[in-house]
Amino acid sequence: MFRRGSLPEGGSKGRPRILTYSAGKGGPDGKDPNQVRLDAARRCTRQIQRVPIMTHEWFHLVDNIEHLYRLASLESLMPHVETMKEAENGSRAVGRASEGTLWDQDIREDVIRIMVEEAKVNLCLRLLHEFKQLQNRPDEMDRHIDRACDKEGMPKSTVLSRMAAFEEALGLLLRQGFTHVETLQLTDVPLIARHIELVLRNANKRPLDCDASADPEPQRFREDSSTSSSASLSGKPVQFVSTKGSSSELKLDGHRRGSDERRGSGLKIKAWDIEGQNGTQRPLRLQETVVLAYFHSVAQHIEKLNEAEVVSVLCDCGLLELVPNHIVANCATYPSEMRALALEAVSLLCASEEFQARWKESFTKEGGTGRKAAFLALEPLAKDILLQKPDMKTSLRCLRDFIAKLKRH
Incomplete structure (x- = not known):
């Protein structure tokens, strides 16, 4: 009762x-x-x-x-x-x-x-x-x-x-x-993209x-x-943990794709954040971190949305540069589960057919050099995550393949 x-x-x-x-x-x-x-x-x-x-x-x-x-x-x-x-x-x-x-x-x-x-x-x-x-x-x-x-x-x-x-x-x-x-x-998915842009462009103010x-x-x-x-709203920074069998899990592979690369890694992150590990971690409940989960959800379900429009608005909002740069800038303050989620989000976007069809346009026009540098900076982070979580090799394959493609161009 x-x-x-x-x-x-x-x-x-x-x-x-x-x-x-x-x-x-x-x-x-x-x-x-x-x-x-x-x-x-x-x-x-x-x-x-x-x-x-x-x-x-x-x-x-x-x-x-x-x-x-x-x-x-x-x-x-x-x-x-x-x-x-x-x-x-x-x-x-x-x-x-x-x-x-x-x-x-x-x-x-x-x-x-x-x-x-x-x-x-x-x-x-x-x-x-x-x-x-x-x-x-x-x-x-x-x-x-x-x-x-x-x-x-x-x-x-x-x-x-x-x-x-x-x-x-x-x-x-x-x-x-x-x-x-x-x-x-x-x-309104374009509003989600604009919100992520707003938060990440001003993240350094916090x-x-x-x-x-x-x-x-x-x-x-x-x-x-x-x-x-249950969750605390303003206690210590929260701890992301891998769990099984709980209805409080945030399942990253909840909607399966046509190939392993599109499925996600199967990471499970507690949806209702519980406890913190130490006072030096970046508070994971702030929008400056939570928007990475929004980005992950959009990328994961992109094929069931208006894919062409979504990829276009993500590019127009500058998220191809903002998201990788934010991950690199704050990776040291994130636990491994959060770093894995953020990298997987970018990998899911790389797996999009619409992204694959138009990436050259985004990476060769004005600002393309910055986007390329942002993606290349993710490579050492991806290698580090794979050392900790070898089972994520499949879910990060599209990101690694795209980075290799960028190096050839």
């Missing part, structure tokens, strides 16, 4: 109460706990609206998004649908696939499914994009923060922590949603080894002890 958890101190008024999951067929009021969870998720999703930033309505929006994030984290602790059906009926669940869509897979991602059904994914992406645009205008952002402190009666540290919660929670919800091709097919939140209370958004296995 669900029980009500205590609210973190310092939250704004009207924060939705947190529901935590425990096994059981019904709550004290006899309601189905799964239905309670679904109703809460749909209610929060429907309340996502475009509102002026740093207003009372915006802080309420942050509360709803953070609550959705917690509900999605909670889903990762729940048993697979197939497991529950087998326990109830003694037989395999019919119509459920381990690598199906949001509607027929055997893991629970109801929050993402509801966001898609309520047509909120594009809105969430635009909200995050506009937030990052404002964040890159520090003088204007400072005025918004000061105004919020005055009107809402919040200390600056609380405003900063709400900003961090907005970026982290919404960014990770989108990251999980984009692992599904059906989500991408309903999303320290590589500090916490995004600037929150003096680093445990501010941690769940209570009953949900300590």
